[in-house]
Amino acid sequence: MRVEDFDFKLPEELIAQTPLENRTESRLLVMDRITGEIQHKQFSSIVNELQAGDCLVLNDTKVLPARLYGTKEDTGAKVELLLLKDLGNSTWETLAKPAKRLKEGTVLTFGEGKLTATVVGSTEFGGRKVEFSYEGVFYELLEELGDMPLPPYITEQLDDKDRYQTVFAKVKGSAAAPTAGLHFTKELLEEIQKKGVHIAFITLHVGLGTFRPVQVETIENHKMHSEFYHMSAQTAKLLRTVREKGGRIISVGTTSTRTLETIVRDHGTFTESSGWTDIFLYPGYEFRAIDGLLTNFHLPKSTLLMLISAFSNREHILSAYEEAVRERYRFFSFGDAMLIVEGKKDNL
Template sequence: MDVSQFDFDLPDELIAQSPLANRADSRLLVLNKETGERDHRHFTDIKEYLQPGDALVLNDTKVIPARLLGTKLDTGAKIELLLLHEGESHTWEALVKPAKRVKVGTKVEFGEGKLVGTCVEEMDEGIRKIQFSFEGIFHEILDELGEMPLPPYIQEQLDEKDRYQTVFAKNRGSAAAPTAGLHFTKEMLKELEEKGVKVVFITLHVGLGTFRPVSVDSIEDHKMHSEFYQMSSSTAEVLNQVKRLGNKVVAVGTTSARTLETIASKNGEFVESVGWTDIFIFPGYEFKGIDALLTNFHLPKSTLVMLVSALAGKKNILTAYKEAVEKKYRFFSFGDAMLLI
């Protein structure tokens, strides 16, 4: 299947550059994934589409200030790191720019020496293993020196770091926010629980697998990067019960969807799990875990457009996206939401 089949025209002015003053003020395009019918609503109307007994699955990962700007100790050249995965002994896998300047043994300092990173391994596609040395507590230093890793299509500065976190963010580890969850307020989640919707949490630390562009012509040739996930036994128990009773499992975001599908595909049901996933979902995939999906509007030719096309059909998705452009919906991380149900 050719990647070009998932392309569409998107005017630059529809790319949301900043969050709305109120998280829940976004618009909601509701797409019936079977019929292709569309409704244009307000995000708070989502409660009309969730019934008592349904499960709303949220990714409680927390974005770390993973972007570090430093200089090479020997030449003073500027180096940028995006921290991806934390290993042992303060070693991280990091996307490095420019990677060609960072070889094994290269030292990069940050904050005038508060943090020094040494390259200990060269990996593929600009990724390096960096071992850090410092005095104090690493995450406190990172909070001081690091920046929120906003996507490259966002040009404006983010005044409040918390606006790139969900209100339920808990487990540190993401290089990007699970953006579908940004729309929810604590009050909305409480209202849904009072209605009888089961609000549960999983964790997937968002890394390159979620947002790396597709650089091949054929979908089948694309390889996803692995991302860490976990599900508790209590969440698994709730989701299995929801399934048994014939209610809906509604994933919030493609990260939740990929986690749920990884676990359900491996086990035939939901079970307590910890692991890494490189699952790539595109048309032809048979869903085994989720029944519905809340998501944002995604980049043309991205793995995320392919995922939603697998769930609702490519024609339905591209028709809905065309209508969203015509009606000037806001796209991408700080944009509006879409419910596939």
């Protein structure tokens, strides 16, 4: 399939630059996965879209303040690093600017020397591997010196860093937020549980794939960057039980979706596992793990738009996006949400 088949026109003013004051005040477009029928609702009404026995699967990754601004030690030239993957032994895979000038052996300094980094290699996608030197606790220094790595289409400063974290964020390691989860409050999750809906957590640390555009003409030639995931034995058991009893498994976000589909693809069922996934879900893929998907509105020609097109179909999704534009929905990370669901499943 052609990448151009997943393009759509989006007025720039619909790109949400700041989060709403109340997380649950976002709008919710509900679409029937099979028919494409659309309903317009408020996010707080998602409780009514869920049934007792369903299970929401949330990604509990926590975003690191992973963007560092510093200088080259020898020239004082400005540099920028975005931390993507912890390789161990104080070494990280990063996106770097200006990458071409950061040769192996180059020393970078941040926070007037509180943190230094030596370039020790390059990555497959043009990034840099750096080894950090510091005194104290690395993550504490990162909290002090780093900025939240907001996507490039967000140009306004974020007053409250916690608004780019979900309220259930727990496991440090992401370079970007699992944004579908940003709409939930603890109170709303409690209300959902009171209805008899289960809540399960998995972890996928969002990495380079979020920042890397599709640069090929046919989507089959695109290669996803690998990201670390983990599912606990407790979550695996809960999901198997929900499936056995005929409940629906509804993933919150494309990151949760990719994790669940990876595990079922590799193991045939939900099971405790950890690893790296580069799964790429696009039309033609047959979903085995999920029955519903809650997600934000995505960029034109992005792998995320291809994923949700695979879960429903391209025509339904692009039609829904045209409707969302007409109705002035807010798009992307701080924007509104879309719930794609099918009916209650029979026992498998």
